[in-house]
Amino acid sequence: MSAVEAPPATGVRLREVRKTFSRRRRPGRVALDGVSLDVAPGEFLCLLGPSGCGKSTLLNILAGFTPADSGEVQVGGRPVEGPGHERGVLFQTPNLFPWLTTWQNVLYGPKARGALTADVRDEAAELLETVGLADARDAYPHELSGGMRHRAAFARVLINHPGVLLMDEPFGALDAITRAGMQRFLLELWQRRRTTIVFVTHDVEEAALLGDRVCVLSAPPGGTKAVLDIGLPRPRSYEDTDTLAFVNAKRGIREVLER
Numbered sequence: 001m002s003a004v005e006a007p008p009a010t011g012v013r014l015r016e017v018r019k020t021f022s023r024r025r026r027p028g029r030v031a032l033d034g035v036s037l038d039v040a041p042g043e044f045l046c047l048l049g050p051s052g053c054g055k056s057t058l059l060n061i062l063a064g065f066t067p068a069d070s071g072e073v074q075v076g077g078r079p080v081e082g083p084g085h086e087r088g089v090l091f092q093t094p095n096l097f098p099w100l101t102t103w104q105n106v107l108y109g110p111k112a113r114g115a116l117t118a119d120v121r122d123e124a125a126e127l128l129e130t131v132g133l134a135d136a137r138d139a140y141p142h143e144l145s146g147g148m149r150h151r152a153a154f155a156r157v158l159i160n161h162p163g164v165l166l167m168d169e170p171f172g173a174l175d176a177i178t179r180a181g182m183q184r185f186l187l188e189l190w191q192r193r194r195t196t197i198v199f200v201t202h203d204v205e206e207a208a209l210l211g212d213r214v215c216v217l218s219a220p221p222g223g224t225k226a227v228l229d230i231g232l233p234r235p236r237s238y239e240d241t242d243t244l245a246f247v248n249a250k251r252g253i254r255e256v257l258e259r
C-alpha cells in the first residue's frame with residue numbers, strides 16, 4: 001500500500017468504562033466513572049476536560065497500555081486486550097529512540113515485526129517526503145527541532161497503517177508557531193488519509209479547529225459530560241479561526257466546560 005493511500009479507518013466503541021487506581025491502605029482514586037462514546041470510522045474526535053478528569057487514562061485504555069476495570073472497549077469491532085500497531089499512539093513528547101536515526105526510527109516497527117521489505121522501505125522514503133523530513137533521514141533525534149521530532153514520530157506511527165490514531169496533547173509542549181504548523185500538517189494528513197483520530201487537548205481553540213466532534217469529560221472522576229458537533233466546513237485552516245462561526249464554536253465548547 002502506498003504512503004498516500006488511506007488505511008482502513010476503524011471505529012471506536014466505549015461503554016460504561018470504569019477505572020479506579022488503587023492506593024495502598026487508602027480508598028482508590030476513581031479516574032473514569034462510566035464513560036460511553038462512539039467514534040465513527042474516519043472521524044476526528046477531540047477529547048477535552050479539566051486536568052485529572054481521565055483523558056490520558058482513557059487514551060491508555062484504548063491503546064491497550066492500561067486495562068479498564070469494567071465496561072466495553074472496542075476498536076475496529078474487536079475488544080482491546082493489549083497494545084497493537086493498528087492503533088498508533090502519539091504523546092506530548094515524541095517517543096523516538098535517541099540512538100536511532102530518523103530513518104531507523106521510522107522502520108523500527110516493521111523491523112521488529114519481521115516485516116521489513118523493499119516495499120516498506122520505499123514507503124518509509126515516501127512518508128519522510130510527506131512529513132518534510134527527506135533531508136533529515138540520517139539525523140538523530142537530538143539533531144531535530146521539536147516540530148521535526150513530532151513529524152518523525154508521526155512517520156514512525158503511520159508506517160504501521162494504523163486504523164486509528166490516539167493522540168495525547170501531542171502539540172501541548174510546542175511554541176505557538178510550531179504548533180500551528182503541526183495542526184496544519186495534521187489537518188492535511190487527515191484530509192488525505194481519513195484515519196480515525198482520538199485527540200486529547202486542553203485547548204478549546206485546537207478542539208474547534210481540528211474536531212468533527214468534541215467530547216467533554218466532566219471534572220474528576222471523568223464521565224462524558226457532553227458531545228458537541230463542531231459543524232464547521234472542511235477543509236479547515238488556521239485562517240478560519242478568525243471567523244464568527246469559529247468563535248461561536250469555541251464559545252459553545254467553553255459553555256459546556258464551565259457549566
Ligand SMILES: Nc1ncnc2c1ncn2[C@@H]1O[C@H](COP(=O)(O)OP(=O)(O)OP(=O)(O)O)[C@@H](O)[C@H]1O
Pocket residue numbers: 021022029030031049050051052053054055056057058202220
Ligand atoms: N498510574 C496511575 N496510578 C495512580 N493514579 C493514576 C495513574 N494514572 C492516572 N491516575 C489518576 O487518575 C486520574 C486521571 O488521570 P489522567 O492522567 O487520566 O488525567 P488527565 O485528564 O489526562 O489530566 P491532564 O489534563 O492533567 O493530563 C488522576 O486523579 C490521576 O491522579
Ligand SMILES: [Mg+2]
Pocket residue numbers: 055056057
Ligand atoms: Mg493527561
